[in-house]
Amino acid sequence: MHSTKIPARKKLNLLRSLQGCWLLLLFALFIHEAGCGRTSQSTLQETLRHIVGTTEIPRFVLRGEAETAPWKQTQVFYRQRDFHPAWIRDHWLGGHTTHSQTGTLLKCLRDASQEGLDPSEYRADDLEQQIRRIQRLTTPNELAWLDARLTYSFFEFAAHLHRGRLNPKRISLNWQVASRKREFAPFLEEALAQMNVCGVLAKLPPALSQYVALRKALGVYHRIAEEGGWPVVPNIKTLKIGDTGNAVKLLRNSLEKQGDFASDGSDTSPLFDEHLAAAVRAFEARNGLPVD
Numbered sequence: 001m002h003s004t005k006i007p008a009r010k011k012l013n014l015l016r017s018l019q020g021c022w023l024l025l026l027f028a029l030f031i032h033e034a035g036c037g038r039t040s041q042s043t044l045q046e047t048l049r050h051i052v053g054t055t056e057i058p059r060f061v062l063r064g065e066a067e068t069a070p071w072k073q074t075q076v077f078y079r080q081r082d083f084h085p086a087w088i089r090d091h092w093l094g095g096h097t098t099h100s101q102t103g104t105l106l107k108c109l110r111d112a113s114q115e116g117l118d119p120s121e122y123r124a125d126d127l128e129q130q131i132r133r134i135q136r137l138t139t140p141n142e143l144a145w146l147d148a149r150l151t152y153s154f155f156e157f158a159a160h161l162h163r164g165r166l167n168p169k170r171i172s173l174n175w176q177v178a179s180r181k182r183e184f185a186p187f188l189e190e191a192l193a194q195m196n197v198c199g200v201l202a203k204l205p206p207a208l209s210q211y212v213a214l215r216k217a218l219g220v221y222h223r224i225a226e227e228g229g230w231p232v233v234p235n236i237k238t239l240k241i242g243d244t245g246n247a248v249k250l251l252r253n254s255l256e257k258q259g260d261f262a263s264d265g266s267d268t269s270p271l272f273d274e275h276l277a278a279a280v281r282a283f284e285a286r287n288g289l290p291v292d
Helices: 008-036 041-053 065-080 102-110 124-132 140-163 185-193 197-201 209-226 246-257 274-286
Strands: 088-090 096-098
Touching (some): 041 065, 124 140
Antiparallel strands (some): 088 096
16 A cells, blocks of 8 residues: 655644634634623614603602703613613723723813812712723623713713802892703714714813803812811911011911912021011901901
């Protein structure tokens, strides 16, 4: 019998072909396994249609008029996009991930104090925990509720930026503030499309010089608080030009932090001089006190 020898090059090509087939088979099995555990976008879409289309108000929405209005906008938003998810995305390796701007939204919510709002009201930490567990959120209901809650948080924060947190009429019937209702769905669509959630939200606060000045002043007081606050000047006697001592240094430091005393930081003199007296007069005038 004669044996047919296969050339070395043909053997190598055959081996490579077999390796390629095995790789393709393994990849197909991987895709199959990933797909079996994945909630399809169409299923997620139908789940959103069910939970957002209902008239029931979710537990995370408070029952006041100011809080239910953003939920109503959430419902309108999903109807306009045929209930397609806004934040949940399919991950190419299987499972799900969130829109790249999700973390940016959470940062905006945590920075709410810069606008005079309470960050804890927006529950950013709770949302972040859900996002971290997204690979374990296997049911369409869990994923759909996360998508809806992120959208509601955007609309809630947007409404507070635009109109304020409180209804002025609840504070005083004589306090009439003209503020027409605004639809925020276009802002969210723009924010997601342009990858600029915080930039779009920044368009919503009042464009009033008074608001800008208040926001700037609030930033000053936040900084003072972060630095431990300003020292309390002991109420031991009335200070006047020529006095010296630790109380004068505390007064100088306090007025400097509030912006009434200009210093390069090197002026630590314990002397109550004319420069410090001028700062006291500026403080008195600015706060409506007798300038004496």
